[in-house]
Amino acid sequence: MTRPTARVLALLEILQAGGTHTASDLAERLGVDERTVRRYADHLLDLEVPVESVRGRYGGYRLAPGFRMPPLMLTDEEALAVLLGLVAGRRAGLVSTSREAAETAAAKVRRVLPKALASRLGALFATTDFTSPGREVPTPEAAVMLRLAEATRQQQPAVISYTDRTGRRSERTVHPYGLVAHSGRWYVTGTDSASRELRTFRLDRIAQVRIAHGTFAVPEGFQPADVVLTSLAATPWRHEVAVAVQGTADEVRARLPRGIGGIVSIEPDVGDGADWVLVRLRAERLDWVPGVLAGLALPFVVREPAQLRDIVRAWTDRIAGCAAATSPQEAIAAWGPR
Template sequence: MTRPTARVLALLEILQSGGTRTVAELAQRLGVDERTVRRYVVHLTDLDIPVRSVRGRYGGYRLAPGYRMPPLMLTDEEALAVLLGLIAGRRAGLATSSVVAAESAAAKMRRTLPEALGRRLDALLENVEFTQRPLPSAAPETTVLLLLAEAARDRRPVAIDYTAADGRRTERVLHPYGIVAHSGRWYVTGADSVSGETRTFRLDRVTAPRLLAGAFDPPDGFEPADHVLSGLARIPYRHEISLRVQGTADEVAAAFPPGIATVHAIADDGWVGVRMRAERLDWVPGLLAGLGLPFVVEGPDALRTLVRALADRLAAAAG
């Protein structure tokens, strides 16, 4: 929380204690000048908080009689939904209001929560990373998400039951390095006791997590989001797509959304190879058209057909 936001909330708390407070008193208690106090009061009134100005020698500010911030009675799921909505919306650039307003709302809600739930939500917000690529979601259980986030923060091993895509269930111990939200799904990545490797697991397939005794240290420089995205790019899908795109490897890689494609050097000067995997091809022509770079579809043939069809529709629309 930024210092100005904290002081605005502190001003509200002082006013809620009752009585009329002079500008000089408020300035001294908040550690700011009187002009800043007046600016903070404007911010509170913009949030529809009824701050009244009292004129005269003993004037100042007070709240309207009988006003009190209503208590928030939220379940774990409701609190998680509100906080994640505020954070994700701001990080995705969707919030059009000021950053201070968003932080103020989050801070107000955070202060009303029970201490234990507040600590768990703090752990989640400290460890989650967003790739900002919205798709239909597959939500995990709130208790699973919060417990694994807490374990990642505190470097605690966790025993989990996991159901794979083929329905096979296993029990394993995980050293969670971090939580990643990507394409509408949540993932945890870390050292897996069954495979002996660093693995990524979908949280909606995790059940019955249990914190274990002990501690661990993640590898130096480990980036959970990078590991999840690179792992997802290698998963087999129905369609294997091969392209040649004109440009440098860095330029081409930056033109694709994270985790969609792998870029590799080829012999042709000025061109690089691109590999993609997809369950459906209908969305790929639009993505390629938006690259802004010359490209050649090497396969599959079905993709070439779809690209030609899109080109015909665009030409007809332009005509």
């Protein structure tokens, strides 16, 4: 350590271990002279860390009894980044904790912040609202994520209890090459020892993880994110949807929910020279697609599947009926059975 701030923090870490430490011992461990140790101790006192100077033959420096954790030495921007990270990470499904765990963690951070900064951040969160994420994203268990991360770093096989998308449960041994966070979900990719093929598994579908004996080697140049995206693109879905939309690729992309599908420029189907793009997406159900198409606020032509036309037509009839309704009973009748 060459920076004075790093040495001051190192001094604090030594003192937190407990006991009284002589100036000569601290100087040797920090690589400085005793005079500098005294200056570092004064610096901690300036930060309201209760460092006590003990005189006598067995004297030295120690922390005051009962001291636990010093105020976090964060700038305003750093503290805001930490707290917003807890909130945003939880809402995006990237934090593998319960809502209670995220809230208690944020509360602990607030408690150790300087009073003025804690007050300002408290005002921010008291006057801020967050929009709904739109869907509940299942999050993996913290133990699952941490054990897989350990197995990945140490390049050791992991035995997992997995439930696939059809509900079938199995136990398999995986060589985890990497963890990937994508669209609010966590994935692990690596070789499945049963099939000896490269597989991708969702962490929220893994119930238990046990690190097994042995080691493996990650293929040179392996890119976990690329593998996961390729795997997700090849996942079979019940419906393949293709809709031609009038507009430029940038225009349609800005109006289409993020990550919902791909966009390809196509030749115009009409003689007015307008730009058209083909939007492709995959879905297990089609009942939500009409709302997405309506949200584009652009002319569109359903290419496939043909049944989507009937679903869009029924959806627009319901919307028109609700628009004409003047009472809850009329709206319910216009919408029809659910």
